[in-house]
Amino acid sequence: MIKDDKNLKVRRSHRLRVKIEGKVIGFLVGSAAFITILVTISIVWNLAQQSLGFFSEISIIEFFSSTRWSPILIPREFGIAPLVAGTFLVMIISSFVAVPIGLAVAIFLAEYAPNNIRKILRPMLEVLAGIPTIVYGYFALTFVTPLLKLVFDDMIIFNALSAGLVMGIMIIPFVSSLTEDALISVPNSLRQASYALGATKFETSIKIVVPAALSGIVAAFILGLSRAIGETMLVTIAAGATPNLTFNPIESIQTMTAYIVQLALGEAAHGSVEYQSIYAVGILLFIITFAMNTLGHWVVRRWRNVY
């Protein structure tokens, strides 16, 4: 009786189609995910292999303890400290811009801005985020540096301060949008409770909403700064190419990323120590940003309030 049912026959073929479709689509999305993992693994593998070559010639102790980075000029020395210092100097300077402004923008957008202003401001921030980093680089070099030179007479054209400040501007949208998400996720009932006790909007924002969203805000800062560490073009153009163990912001420095660019564009022979050194710098950079991103996500998980 069932076999005679016409409808059921249609259903059966349909079911078969659905089954095949499910398998094919599952395979396609699965392999897409697999490819990204494969790419990540092969990048790490490549970095590790080349830097092993580097560390077979240069001791890891020299790499971390020497305070001079001179991969080409004799006497050659491979102390990573100046590059790390340069990287962190730019990052710290950028945080002085990005953290307060990013937080203020987020508080404004999440707590204060009326809908129509929010509708204008958000896309503007997205435009800021969409500017190519090389444009920021020339903005730093040809606009901000001359301005800063009016204040600091003895400032070098290529310097950490200008690059750091512009880097801060560059990561504002990143920090503010993550922070805004954290603020918005604070339930309205907490704001209402605060207002009902006679708190002003400012008190509510600063004393209730921001602390309640703190884990997300801290994570936003960490992720923003991790971006600053990985950023390349801006610092290559504006911060200089002088490995320099200094925390003086008006001096010329070189960041880890900028060094990699400089050497990769140069004429270092494939397989030479200086060529392999970019992989050693690269893997350290990878470890630093990976650690910061992990820390950011950990902060969110560990300190998040569940409402």
Place this chain on the structure above:
Amino acid sequence: MTIENKINKVSLKVKDLSVYYGAFKALEEISMDIEENQVTALIGPSGCGKSTLLRCFNRMNDLFPNTKIEGQIIYDDIDIYSQAIDPVLIRSKIGMVFQKPNPFPKSIYDNVAFGLKINGFVGNYDEEVERALIQSALWEEVKDRLNDNAFSLSGGQQQRLCMARALAIRPDVILLDEPTSALDPIATVKIEDLINVLKKDYTIIIVTHNMQQAARVSDKTAFLLSGENRCGKLIEMDATEKIFTTPFKKETEDYITGRFS
């Protein structure tokens, strides 16, 4: 049967109050007297505007954009909706406890002390926090763990913490917006007992869905109902006993007896 109305001092006088959310009229020409040291219950079916009315008393409706208020609420001889009045001041005098417990993600102590801090209290914080927690019948349960996070408390305890938080700044009036709707029966009884004790010192207005609760805790009951245009009106207000035994209006009787809800 007539029940004598006790004459009490009026704490809040509502005069021809209408509330609009944009073009929608949520409440129409409400007039009522809220008496001092009495518990006034606002009852009525969902959407009749009882919570809207409650939020008018501490100007919480100001927080929603496009809200427009007509009419007056007289408190302490002043219209709280007059231009010169800062809603922030009103809210420190007229406290509120919400439907769902909403403690701040801070310690128990800091939850109670928050209102004192933002209102610029100078004096012994420990004493005030203790007093508020005793008043809300929570002190014995939390006195050894004041620095614990408020989320470590049970739902009923959290709600009493929210009461303590409101009481800490010594308001005159406490607004309760369905304070037990998220609580279990035992926690509900505790809150109701608390309301009975607190009315000696405070004027209390409670919105409730639960008519038994209104009958148990309140002295006065106001029945609100929304008409065909979904606009809430005050049908009648009287001594609770009278509303629940011999209401004046037929709508009230229908609602009380459960003919609609």
